[in-house]
Amino acid sequence: MKKQTNNLRWKANLMSVSNDEVDADDRPKVTRKKVRDIFYQDIGITAQEKYLSKQDKTEVIRRxxxxxxxxxxxxxxxxxxxxxxYNIERIYTNVDTREMELSLSYVN
Structure with a gap:
C-alpha cells in the first residue's frame, strides 16, 4: 500500500508586496507582483489563534x-x-520538518 508523503497539493501565488509608488494625491500605493507559484496545505484555525489575533486588532481567516x-x-x-x-500575519517555522505555517488575513 502506498503512503502519501506530500500533502502540499493546492497551488497559490506568492506575491511581492511593495509600496514604493505614490498615486496622484501623493499617498503611498501598495503594489502586489507575482513572484512564483507555491504549494500549500490548508490547516484549521485554532480558537487560541483567533483570540490572539483579535488582541492584535487583526483577524486571521486562514492558516x-x-x-x-x-x-x-x-x-x-x-x-x-x-x-x-491575503496578508501574512504570523509565521511559525518548524525546522525539523522544514515547513512553515502562515496565518493569513484579508487585505484591507
Whole structure:
C-alpha cells in the first residue's frame, strides 16, 4: 500500500508586496507582483489563534502550511489563493520538518 508523503497539493501565488509608488494625491500605493507559484496545505484555525489575533486588532481567516522558505516575510510577502489576496500575519517555522505555517488575513 502506498503512503502519501506530500500533502502540499493546492497551488497559490506568492506575491511581492511593495509600496514604493505614490498615486496622484501623493499617498503611498501598495503594489502586489507575482513572484512564483507555491504549494500549500490548508490547516484549521485554532480558537487560541483567533483570540490572539483579535488582541492584535487583526483577524486571521486562514492558516496554511508551506515548505520552509527564508525569503517569505510578514512585511514583504503576500499570498493569493483563488484570486483573493491575503496578508501574512504570523509565521511559525518548524525546522525539523522544514515547513512553515502562515496565518493569513484579508487585505484591507
Amino acid at each position: 496554511i502550511k508551506v515548505r520552509w522558505d527564508k525569503s517569505i516575510t510578514e512585511k514583504d510577502s503576500g499570498i493569493q489563493i483563488d484570486s483573493i489576496d
